[in-house]
Amino acid sequence: TTANHSGFFVYKDADSGFNHGFPSGIFTSNNGIFPYQITIDTACLDDPANTTIGCYPASDTTHFDASRGTVMRISFPFMPDDSYWAGLNIEDPQDWGVLSAAGACGVTVTCNGYDLTGATALEFDIRSPTGIAHVQFGLSPCTQNTFMTLPASPSYTHVTIPLDGSTLGCTPDLTDLTIIFTVVAKGPSVPATILLDNIQFTPAPNRQVSNPEANSLPLSNQTFGVVPLLPTVASSQNMFPPDQVNRNVAAIYESSIAILALLKVGDLPDAERIANAFDYALRHDNHGDPIPVAKDGSVGLHNAYESGDIGLLNGQLGQSATPEAGDIRLAGFSCNKQSPTGYCLDLDGATGGNNAWAMVALLMTYEATGNVTYLNDSITIGNWIYGNLTDATGTGYAGYYNGYPDQGVPPPKPLNLGKSTENNADIFAAFTLLSQIEAGLGNATAKLLWSTRAEIAGNFVMQMFDSVKGRFWAGTVNPVISGPGFCPDLSTAKPNGDVINKCDFLDSNSFTALALAGSQTYSGQIDWTRPLLYVLNLSGSDRFEQEVAAAATSFSGFDLVPAPPDTGIAWEFTGQMSGACYYVNAANAPSSNPQLQSCAQSYLEQVSDAQLMAPFGDGLGLPAATLQNGNTTPLSCLQTPFQNICQRVGLAATGWAIFAEQHLNPLIGKPAAVAPVSGPGQTTTYGSSFTNPLVV
Template sequence: MTGNALLPGWWNNEENKWLEDKEMISTSTGNLVWVIIVWLRYCELTGDETYLEAALNLGQWIFEHTYDTRGDGGYTGGYLGWANDPPEKLYWKSTEHNIDIYVAFMKLFELTGDSIWKNRALHAKGFVEAMWDSIGGHFWTGTLVDGVTENKDVLPADVNTWGFMALQGYKEAVAWVEDNCKVDPCPKGCGFKGFDFNDDRDGVWFEGTAHMVIAFQILSENLKAGEFLAELRRAQNEANNANGRGIVAACHDGVTTGFDWVYNNRLHIGATAWYIFAEKGYNPYWGTGMLPSDANGDGSINVQDVICIINVILDTGTASGSPDCNDDGNVNVQDVICVINKILGG
């Protein structure tokens, strides 16, 4: 089947016309990278490399159009504009986007063996690590348009949970979200508890609540994971505008983000997808479940996990599972010793 894809949008009854959102048809670096991650996961699961060339082409486009050398390096935000207008390059840099790029490019390296992708991945990782605020115990959202100045105006939850999932460290970031973004109960009287997008705690953001469930699962904090997973299950059936299948974005309309957009009480693909991941105990960055010490994500703990952790320490590979064996928030030689002890029954 061939033809033109319809642009995303919605019918406005009051204006009696079809409306479109510029953001939906623009080119966000982070959104493109998630497509690469999905394609490569398909390759890993099936051995079918149908989408590998597309992933390589898209990765090359991201490198050529968003690679940045200002400040701490990294990659810029993409392009903004309507289909028929010249696109506006976005010069700010997002920590979240660079987390995604690190994972996607490391996966390209692992699937192709081409070290150029590893170097490009580490360029993104270096930016992410530079955005870590060791005093506050959280990641900054990224930079302003100068590519150097840290954006300290907004403190999102997701950059912290995603940084933890992707970089296999930074346990403090999860604690920061728990301490600063937890909503219990919703101030609007919605009857739900969970986590907000940012630290103003004006409502429950269900996608971010699923992020925290997965983070708790990785940390083996099972009581907390179960508590908030139960809230997501309840939201599927009881939240306003729920349909018993999908998950709404927020427990009420107008949950703020600190940026120029809000989350409303509408069914949401992102919230639903992350709820499924939470139900499965699945880290979508590395495509694995949450067996502690199973660094390579193959469902067992053995010498291959020792090798995997050593590769993570040396930056010669990544972990598809949980390499932080001793649960101290870092991946180092102590985790190698920890896994060896588990293998030997110690």
């Protein structure tokens, strides 16, 4: 949450959202040394045993670096003597040197510079696997007074360059920097390589706090350094390592969870930082890949953004639709020929469910701070959901459509006419909370408007209830789509094309219970213990409940979908089930269900064990998944129909662990009074302890 405000990295890791600038400014002495002879690899996986380039080869799929991540490799050719030199500028915009020389700055592209006022030093880590006699560093237009000599070494040296001119050839003007890092090598007698990491200005420049473009969303998942896949031919069969794909993903669902968790512990400043990034994103969509706007002008949020600065410093050329300076940065990863731009977008679409979570987070921030901006942003998003996603055909199951696709589908993005039970439950919760807040403000018309819109979602959810098995179906789908996660029942077809998807998903049951079980309209329509008991009791060859052994410890939890025993545990959904069991059991007071009571307590204990002992944990957050034997390969992820849940510390898993431990139902905006419940051998007081206490 605070990483982007407390630091300014030029380079942290390949595709890190915290990076600034582009390594595009290669220059030489023009006396027989050519730019193509200088090679750059921004995704080097450090191999201390390699004494040539210091990196694992491109074919390596077995190693990962959980400590340093990736590093930047710069390799220089042999040069006859000291009159030969070559270097690299990291600059913004990309190819600034070429653009500036061509007179394009301010004409075809902006060439805004960074204001790094407040920083006093440039710092980085460096080593050379080959050794290099003469190398110097700096920033435009100032480089070090003397050249450094780096002996061949497997270890890094930390370098600090004061920006006061004491070790530089001049004192740099920090108010408008386009070249933010320079490296120059002179006359290496043999081909030489340097490896750089953690290039940063310290302390953080003032802009990281004062500039709205530096607002940021938290990373969704930890990633490790791996050798990336950089295909020379685009193919749907290319399997990119998750650590490569997820490097800078800051999803709005996880960011919303973070806001709610921060509000729970009273950390308003950090919660507002994320809410302010939502506000910025809502008003600065990317011109190269916009979300369709509603007829009334309302807009929604993308499923994810790039971590680090939320806004672009400069526009970007080379695309049919051009992102402009100040536009939001979209999550993605370097993928070479897989994309025409060499950059594959990730989670650039928009769903009603994810936007509903952002609404809940913004509304709760409004309740905690009184800042009406967050209320207005929630209303804007709600109007976008209603305007763009409502099924108005009148010949189907009604409800709200899923939204717009990811993976860089070009604008205008087509509407996905499937519907998700879980997404509609989220929308019901968000619209209900907005209705309650409008009622508290005395806005009777708005209260009725949002409660009516909420019922569109709630009524859809209830139509997805399987009264025979006591579960909720996944939603509706296009019947011609096949594959994991699609189980269309053609007997349920409606004239508008709606067909019920009868696949099992845990969150189709947990989210619906959390969102609807306590509502006035739906609390009495079904026995709300049934969806949770269905998840708990499903047995046979495939089941939700999982047990795995890893790190000399046995763990119990849940998969998102029914799977063979010993497949793996998704800790987000384990925390979710613990919280849902607690909430529904309390809401049914005084009729306690022993199985739900046991579920709430036992799986909370498992979550606690995972925090401390699961492989790839850090003792603070929770790994998103744990696999049998703690699989330690780079591709160690739990496979589900629509996502890979990896053994990396994840914000969603951590957030739901907090909710479970705090007995917090994040989808409830107003407290519901319930009576104490006595269970076997204990007496536990339920009530406002499991509702959100932040509502004022």
